[in-house]
Amino acid sequence: MRAFKYLLLINSLCMAALMSFVAVVGPLVRTLGLAEWHGGLAVTIAGTLWVASSRGWGRLSDVHGRKRVLSWALLGFCSSFTVLAAYFDVVTRISLPLIGLLALLIAIRGVMGLFYAAIPVVSNAWLADNFPTDVRRAVLAKLGAANAVGMVIGPLAAGLLATHNLNLPLYFAAGLPLLAGYLLWRHVPASAVVEQGEKPTLAFADRRVRLPVAAMFLATSAVLAGQMCVGFFAMDRLALDAQAGAKVAGLAMAGVGVALILIQLVVARLHRVSPQAMIGFGSLLAAAGFAPLFLTTTPLGLIASYSVAAAGLGMVFPAAQALAANAAAAGEQGLAAGTLSAAQGAASVVSPLAFTVLYQWNWVLPYLLACALLCVLSLLAMSQTRRIKVASA
Structure with a gap:
């Protein structure tokens, strides 16, 4: 399907834009004289809005159509990103009170999220x-691979552009959703809106989506544990200075992106595995x-460990999304997708602070908790597999 390929490109462009901001937010925050936690607060507020809006966006797309709502989102993302780039450009040239700098940053980053x-x-x-139920996991895996491509390309492009000007990556990133919007308008046809009967009541606790919701929350928490602690680990456990630690952390995250791309292309071909x-x-x-x-004490060990963990997580996400999509009715697909996205957003609100606090107590604790959460998820999935086998016997 030709439109599917363009939808993959649209998602890749938007992920690249988002990750471009992640790559330069630290230096920009430092340039403005803000503290590290100020940047973290802006991300937390954005995560809170993500949680609050995900199900609403899904419901809107069920009622008004996917293309129309996606067009609204791309326009809003592009506009808010442009405002964010202009904000950094202006406040690096003029003097504003600290509270004003922080309030504007939180507001603009929140709207962008x-x-x-x-x-x-x-x-x-x-x-x-x-796509029918038997191929949904494959296409969702390809969507995950497209997002992983954006995760690799975005920071790489931002790093290269930042050598000329710290604000340049933001203006570049603001243009990516604009390009995505053009591709959507030109190449993705509008789909028929599903006639709505009674208002769908799909909730977080709905039996049909309990395992997918748990998977998205627990797996996203593990992802955030790795993201939040990788730089600290590189400096503290590998005895590197800040510059070398940042380089190794960047290589580890690049390894994560490559592993996600490769494993999700493999997952797309595993049709017989539930x-x-x-x-x-x-x-x-x-x-x-x-x-x-x-036990790791070398950069290569860190990169290899993160890559293997990413391969496992790259299997979890498309499987959870396919499981929820297959369980939901036609008029609930947007709501189901929004429910899983809200679970991810909830993890992004709770986990960053929790894992960094644990790291301050002992560097082992965040990784130990991530392992424990993943083992719990595995037990939940295996238990449901066993129940299905017993019911079909």
Whole structure:
């Protein structure tokens, strides 16, 4: 399907834009004289809005159509990103009170996160609309691989542009959703809106989506444990200075992106493995990837451990998304996708602070907790697999 290829490109462009901001936010925050936690607060507020809006975006796309709502989201994401780039450009030239700098940063970054939240939700719902249940996991895995490409390309481009000007990556990134919007308008046809009967009541606790919601929350928490602690680990456990630590941390995250691309292309071909079994095995593999960090003392060991963990997590996410999509009715696909996205957003609100506090107590604790969460997820998935086998016997 030609439109599917363009939808993959749209998601890759938007992820690249988002990750471009992540790559330069630290230096920009330092340039403005803000503290590190100020940047973290802005991300937390954006995560809170992500949680609050995900199900609403999904519901809107169920009622008004996927293309229309995705167009709104891309326009809002592009506009808010442009405002964010202009904000950094202006405040580096003029003097503003600290409270004003912080309030503006939180407000603009929050709105940007609010609009971005719709993009994966509506894209997942569009895929569920246009592909039958037996191939949904494959197409969702390809969508994950497209996002992983953006995760690799975005920081790389931002790093190169930042050598000329710190604000340049933000203006570049603001143009990516604009390009994505053009591709959506030109190459993705509008789909028919599903006639709504009674208002869908799909909730977080709905039996149909309990395992996918748990998978998205627990797996995203493990991802954030790795992201939040990798730089500290490189400096503290590998005895590197800040510059060398940042370089090794960047290589580790690049390894994560490559591993995600490769594993999700493999997952797209594993049609006979059930989503429950994929979640169970993938979470165990991710835990096995984090476990060697307790003994690792070399950069290569860090990169290898993160890559193995990413491979496992790359199996969990598309399987969970496919499981929820297959369980939801036609008029609930947007709501189902929004529910899973909200679970991810909830993890992004709770986990960064929790894991960094644990790291301050003892560097082992965040990785130990990540391993424990993944083992719990594996047990939940295996338990559901067992129940299905007993019921079908």
